[in-house]
Every structure is written in C-alpha cells, then in structure tokens.
Amino acid sequence: xxxxxxxxTCGNLRLADNGKIVVLNGWVxxxxxxxxxxxxxxxxxxxxTQIVVDxxxxxxxxxAAQDLKFEYCIAVKGKVRPRPESxxxxxxxxxxxxVQAEDIDILSxxxxxxFMIDEKSDAREELRFKYRYLDLRSFSMQRKIKLRHEVVFxxxxxxxxxxxxxxxxxxxxxxxxxxxxxxxxxARLFPGRFxxxxxxxQLFKQILMISGFDKYFQIARCFRDExxxxxxxxxxxQIDIEMxxxxxxxxxxxxxxxFCHIFKExxxxxxxxxxxxxxxxxxxxxxxSDKPDLRxxxxxxxxxxxxxxxxxxxxxxxxxxxxTIKAIVAPGCGSFSRKQISELxxxxxxxxxxxxxxxxxxxxxxxxxxxxxxxxxxxxxKTGLDAKPGDLILLAGSGWKKACTSLGAVRIKLAHILNxxxxxxxxxxxxxxxxLFEWNEDEKRWEAAHHMFTMPQExxxxxxxxxxxxxxxxxxxxxxxxxxxxxxxxxxxxxxLQRRIxxxxxxxxxxxxxxxxxxxxxxxxxPPPHGGIAPGLDRLIMLMAGExxxxxxxxxxxxxxxxxxxxxxxxxxxxxxxKELHIKVVRE
RNA sequence: GGGGGCGUGGCGAAGCUGGUUAUCGCGCCGGCCUGUCAAGCCGGAAGCCGCGGGUUCAAGUCCCGUCGCUCCCGCCA
Numbered sequence: 147x148x149x150x151x152x153x154x155t156c157g158n159l160r161l162a163d164n165g166k167i168v169v170l171n172g173w174v175x176x177x178x179x180x181x182x183x184x185x186x187x188x189x190x191x192x193x194x195t196q197i198v199v200d201x202x203x204x205x206x207x208x209x210a211a212q213d214l215k216f217e218y219c220i221a222v223k224g225k226v227r228p229r230p231e232s233x234x235x236x237x238x239x240x241x242x243x244x245v246q247a248e249d250i251d252i253l254s255x256x257x258x259x260x261f262m263i264d265e266k267s268d269a270r271e272e273l274r275f276k277y278r279y280l281d282l283r284s285f286s287m288q289r290k291i292k293l294r295h296e297v298v299f300x301x302x303x304x305x306x307x308x309x310x311x312x313x314x315x316x317x318x319x320x321x322x323x324x325x326x327x328x329x330x331x332x333a334r335l336f337p338g339r340f341x342x343x344x345x346x347x348q349l350f351k352q353i354l355m356i357s358g359f360d361k362y363f364q365i366a367r368c369f370r371d372e373x374x375x376x377x378x379x380x381x382x383x384q385i386d387i388e389m390x391x392x393x394x395x396x397x398x399x400x401x402x403x404x405f406c407h408i409f410k411e412x413x414x415x416x417x418x419x420x421x422x423x424x425x426x427x428x429x430x431x432x433x434x435s436d437k438p439d440l441r442x443x444x445x446x447x448x449x450x451x452x453x454x455x456x457x458x459x460x461x462x463x464x465x466x467x468x469x470t471i472k473a474i475v476a477p478g479c480g481s482f483s484r485k486q487i488s489e490l491x492x493x494x495x496x497x498x499x500x501x502x503x504x505x506x507x508x509x510x511x512x513x514x515x516x517x518x519x520x521x522x523x524x525x526x527x528k529t530g531l532d533a534k535p536g537d538l539i540l541l542a543g544s545g546w547k548k549a550c551t552s553l554g555a556v557r558i559k560l561a562h563i564l565n566x567x568x569x570x571x572x573x574x575x576x577x578x579x580x581x582l583f584e585w586n587e588d589e590k591r592w593e594a595a596h597h598m599f600t601m602p603q604e605x606x607x608x609x610x611x612x613x614x615x616x617x618x619x620x621x622x623x624x625x626x627x628x629x630x631x632x633x634x635x636x637x638x639x640x641x642x643l644q645r646r647i648x649x650x651x652x653x654x655x656x657x658x659x660x661x662x663x664x665x666x667x668x669x670x671x672x673p674p675p676h677g678g679i680a681p682g683l684d685r686l687i688m689l690m691a692g693e694x695x696x697x698x699x700x701x702x703x704x705x706x707x708x709x710x711x712x713x714x715x716x717x718x719x720x721x722x723x724x725k726e727l728h729i730k731v732v733r734e
Numbered sequence: 735g736g737g738g739g740c741g742u743g744g745c746g747a748a749g750c751u752g753g754u755u756a757u758c759g760c761g762c763c764g765g766c767c768u769g770u771c772a773a774g775c776c777g778g779a780a781g782c783c784g785c786g787g788g789u790u791c792a793a794g795u796c797c798c799g800u801c802g803c804u805c806c807c808g809c810c811a
Contacts, residue, residue: 159751173761175775176770176772177772178770178771178773178774179773180767180768180770180773180774181766181767181768182767182768182769183767183768183769183770184768184770185769185770185771185773187771194771196770197770198769198770200768201768202768215762216761230768230769232769233769233770233771235770235771237769237771241771253803258761258762259744259745259761260745261744261745261761262760262761262772264744264772266758267745268745268746269745269746269749270740270741270803270804271803271804272802272803272804273745303763322811324811325810325811326810326811327809327810328768328810335766345810345811346811348811358802370810371810373808373809373810374810375805375806375808375810376804378810427762427785468806492738496737496806496807498807509809552754593811594811595811596811597811598811599811600811609743636783687762705804706803706804706805707802707803
C-alpha cells in the first residue's frame with residue numbers, strides 16, 4: 147500500500163493537472179471493456195475519475211484490469227492526460243481529463259452486489275437498510291449526510307457566536323412517565339430499578355438555567371418508545387436550546403437568525419425573516435391544522451351561519467351540539483366525479499369526520515349534493531365563500547377540532563390533486579397561543595397539551611382553575627411546509643404556579659414530588675425566568691434535502707417497526723445477561 | 735390497537751376475467767469488440783411467485799390464515 151496511497155481524490159483532477167503522475171484510491175463504480183481499451187470509473191466521496199487502460203498496456207496491467215468488478219476497492223497509479231476533444235464529458239467535473247493507468251492494485255474484492263450503487267437506488271428500503279453501508283456509498287446519500295454535517299456545524303458556529311454553551315446532559319436518567327413511553331434501562335446494581343433514556347433533555351436544560359448558564363444548546367439524542375412514522379423514529383436528534391431572562395420574541399429572534407444562517411451556510415439559500423406568526427385557533431380555522439402548509443391557499447371557511455339558516459338537518463344538529471361546519475372551496479373542481487368526491491370523503495373520514503358534504507357551484511346557483519337545502523341562500527353562500535361557477539364546495543360538520551382537521555386533510559389532498567404544492571419553497575411560520583390544557587375524555591381529566599412546565603399566558607393565570615380549557619400557554623411551534631420543525635415554550639419558574647398546574651392535571655403533591663422533586667427543589671433556589679425550544683434536526687435536514695422521510699437523512703435508521711435491519715436490533719440476549727440484571731422475560 | 739398498499743430469479747418490475755415451458759430490464763457467467771461514460775453485440779445460468787391451508791380438472795392469479803415491509807389513524811407531555 148505504501149507507494150499506492152492516494153495523492154489526489156477522485157474529484158479534483160482538472161486539465162491543469164495534465165502530465166502529473168498520480169495515485170487514486172477508490173471503488174470501481176462502472177467499468178467498460180472494449181476489448182482493446184478499457185475504462186474504469188473510479189469513485190470516492192469526492193467524485194469520479196475515469197481511468198483508462200490502453201490497448202498497448204503491459205499484460206500484467208491488462209490482466210489486473212480484466213479482473214475488476216463492481217465495487218472492488220482499488221488503487222491506481224497513472225498519468226493525467228486530457229481526453230480527446232470529442233470525448234470530453236461536460237456532465238462531470240473531471241470530464242476533461244482521464245488517468246492513463248500504469249499500475250492497478252486490488253485492495254479488496256466485492257461480492258455480487260444486492261443492488262447497484264446508484265444516484266437513486268431502486269432497491270426497496272428494506273434491502274437498502276440491511277446493506278446500509280452500500281446504500282450510503284451512493285452520491286445521493288453522501289450528499290444528504292454531508293448536508294447534515296454542514297447544518298450541525300452551522301448550528302454550532304452560530305450559537306457559539308451568540309454566547310451559547312454546548313453542554314451535555316445524561317443519557318441515563320430518571321423515568322418520568324408522562325407523555326411518551328420511556329425506553330428503560332435496567333440498573334444492574336439496583337435490582338428492580340431502571341434508568342430511562344431521555345425523551346428530551348427538558349428537565350436538565352431547565353436546571354442548567356437555574357445553574358446560571360444563561361444560554362445553552364445541545365445536539366441531543368432523544369428517545370421515545372412510540373410507533374414510528376415517516377417523520378418519527380424511536381430515536382431522533384434535537385437542536386435543544388434554552389435561554390434565561392427572555393420572552394418568546396427573544397427566542398423567535400434567535401431561531402430566525404439561526405435558521406437564516408443554517409440555510410445560507412448549507413444551501414446558499416436566503417430565508418425571509420421574520421417568519422409569519424399564526425395563532426393556533428387561526429391556523430386550525432384557516433388551514434385545518436396546527437402545522438399549516440402555507441405553500442398554497444385553499445383556506446377553510448366558516449359555514450355555521452349558512453347551516454343555521456339552511457334546512458340540512460345533519461348540520462343543524464351539529465350546531466345544536468355546539469359543533470362547527472367548515473367549508474372549503476375547491477376551485478374548478480365542479481367537474482369532479484362521484485368517485486373523486488368519495489375519495490376526498492375517505493380522506494375526511496380517516497380524521498374522524500362522519501362524512502363530506504358537497505355542492506357544485508354553477509352560474510345559476512348551487513347544484514347536486516346537499517344544494518337543495520340551501521337553494522334560497524345560494525347567492526349569499528357563493529359570495530360568503532367566494533365561490534365561482536365551476537367550483538366545488540366541500541363541507542364537514544363535527545366538533546370544532548374534528549371539523550377543522552378532517553377538512554384540513556382534504557385541503558392537503560386537494561392541493562396535491564390540483565398540483566398547488568410548489569417544491570423548492572420554504573414557507574415558515576410560528577404557530578402561537580396553543581391551549582395549555584387538553585381534556586382527556588378517556589381519563590376524564592385535564593392534561594398538559596405540551597408539557598407541565600409551560601407558562602400560562604399572564605392574563606389567564608388568575609382564574610386558571612375556573613376553565614382550564616380556555617387557558618393559553620406561552621407555547622409555540624415552528625412549522626415549515628406543513629412539517630412541525632420545532633416546539634418550545636416559556637417555562638414556569640415559580641414553584642407556587644407549578645404546584646397549581648400539577649393540581650389541575652390531577653397530580654398530587656406526593657406524586658409531583660416523586661416524579662419531578664428535583665426540579666421542584668431546584669425551583670426554590672432563585673430560578674431565572676427562562677424558556678426554550680427544540681428544533682428537530684432530522685426533520686430539518688429532511689426538508690432541506692427535499693425528502694419525505696427522516697430515514698433518508700439518518701445514517702443508520704430503524705424501520706417503522708423500530709428494527710435496525712443492519713445490526714438486527716432489538717435482539718434477544720443471553721440468559722446470563724438477564725440474570726445479572728435480575729430480569730425474567732415473560733413470554734405470552 | 736385499527737385501516738389501506740405491497741411481497742414474482744441477486745435487484746426493479748409485467749403477468750387481465752384462473753388455462754401450454756412464468757415475461758422484461760438491470761446484475762451475474764462465457765464470448766466478440768481500440769474511445770466509452772447507463773458502452774454495444776452474441777450466447778448462457780439463475781425462480782417452491784413471502785409462508786401455510788383451502789376452492790378447482792387446473793392457482794402467481796380466487797378465498798382464509800400467517801409473516802415481513804410500507805403509508806395512514808390512534809399514540810407521539
């Protein structure tokens with residue numbers, strides 16, 4: 147190897163290097179044998195360089211070249227020369243030159259590949275994950291991993307320049323079973339006791355504020371034992387941030403600056419700041435989602451007034467039950483078939499709507515569907531909903547939230563059908579003023595909508611207990627293109643207020659002590675007002691890379707079952723290991 | 735926990751209302767070829783159609799079950 151170590155990479159030779167003797171190390175990406183002459187595309191992380199084995203090469207060299215197969219790892223010594231004018235390849239950066247091989251060393255051989263190493267592998271994900279090391283060799287994966295690296299460095303650079311300290315918090319922590327299910331780790335030295343893997347560094351970062359660290363961040367791995375999705379894995383990475391002596395506007399400003407910097411550094415893309423702000427109620431009412439996709443309009447509209455005056459009994463009874471009727475106008479969709487409409491209805495039903503009513507808009511008035519119940523109000527409805535002849539009005543009536551979200555799903559579906567979603571656009575917005583509590587119908591109690599350490603908005607604090615459902619929190623999400631990118635809040639720093647919150651969510655003093663005692667204790671010692679936010683790194687990279695799953699931007703992801711197909715975790719362990727941990731497996 | 739989709743040589747797919755020997759592209763093996771860059775041409779090998787059961791004269795195709803993957807609802811403070 148000593149005299150076959152690379153002197154250049156496969157991406158950096160140019161015409162100016164003409165005549166140089168170089169050594170390249172890399173993988174056989176493609177090889178084309180013309181009998182006399184042979185070409186090898188040699189690949190490394192930096193690019194591809196064409197190697198030529200000339201017809202008049204020594205036999206030993208020709209034999210070595212003959213041997214080469216896909217993905218052999220080789221070293222090539224040779225001379226850089228310009229390609230003949232008509233043979234230049236303008237599609238590759240090194241396309242003006244080639245390296246005339248003088249010596250080829252096979253460093254290692256490669257079995258027949260399970261799939262080709264390609265820009266866009268057509269192998270199914272299952273296989274790509276099993277052979278992730280091969281999958282990661284493709285330029286498209288290398289690009290995404292590089293992007294991730296760039297983003298992480300941009301984050302560190304920006305936050306360091308803004309006086310943040312990067313501080314690590316423990317991975318083995320106390321289980322605080324509220325919210326997501328914890329991953330548990332048995333404690334060998336304490337039979338029957340367990341650590342938990344953090345769902346986020348939440349409590350620790352608050353404690354760091356109490357310690358006076360002022361501005362903290364961490365690229366933190368977070369673990370949640372819940373079902374995975376395209377944008378959810380059992381473990382994911384957050385850019386965890388917390389600050390003292392701030393209001394939400396300060397946090398917004400830091401995040402906007404940070405994201406600007408990230409997009410500029412990693413994508414050379416100028417983000418427009420400040421980001422829009424939308425209150426949770428408005429987001430639900432207009433977009434039918436708390437993570438609205440602002441890349442297209444298609445606003446939801448209120449139909450209560452018309453429903454009240456019309457004769458459609460189903461909607462009347464919705465109103466009597468204090469429900470809401472929402473409408474969406476699908477432009478030019480009056481020609482939709484029954485089938486198309488029923489597909490939209492299926493979408494609404496997935497989100498709990500009992501059905502999707504419709505009316506077609508004509509020059510004369512309204513037609514089809516439930517239009518006969520509204521014939522006398524046709525003009526008023528057309529004006530009120532801003533509907534034009536040829537449009538299709540879709541309606542969902544239900545409880546407010548369900549009506550909004552089910553029609554919100556229809557909105558997204560319509561946008562795709564009508565091709566309204568522009569790619570390469572980043573529409574950011576802050577969603578603010580979330581409710582602090584949500585009623586849990588199953589357990590008949592109030593629970594924290596975000597987490598229990600969120601500050602209620604000032605004006606609600608006094609009478610919080612009277613109607614917890616009305617209380618808005620100092621809570622905010624950062625959303626981009628319909629993806630929830632970050633979630634944060636101003637935290638409670640007053641132990642008394644914290645106790646009132648615990649009480650509303652039905653936590654006894656003892657239970658609060660048992661679970662969060664250390665935080666409550668810490669809050670006694672001069673805690674600063676503080677707040678923070680935690681953007682999800684995987685989702686951010688996913689958006690930046692134009693992917694629709696975070697699995698595409700994680701080097702070694704798990705599948706939707708939480709299984710790592712490459713190392714085959716989770717796996718069974720030896721009885722000996724279990725014994726040491728004082729654990730017995732109960733098989734059902 | 736629930737619903738939708740998928741599973742066919744190593745890989746990606748086709749295979750209609752059941753009917754000869756399961757098709758195509760890539761890869762693999764052998765041969766030809768001095769300018770390709772997804773090289774080309776000729777020849778060849780390779781399949782228990784995820785698995786189990788059923789219906790039928792006959793099942794890749796229909797039915798039931800099961801496993802795996804995936805999308806979605808629930809869940810995800």
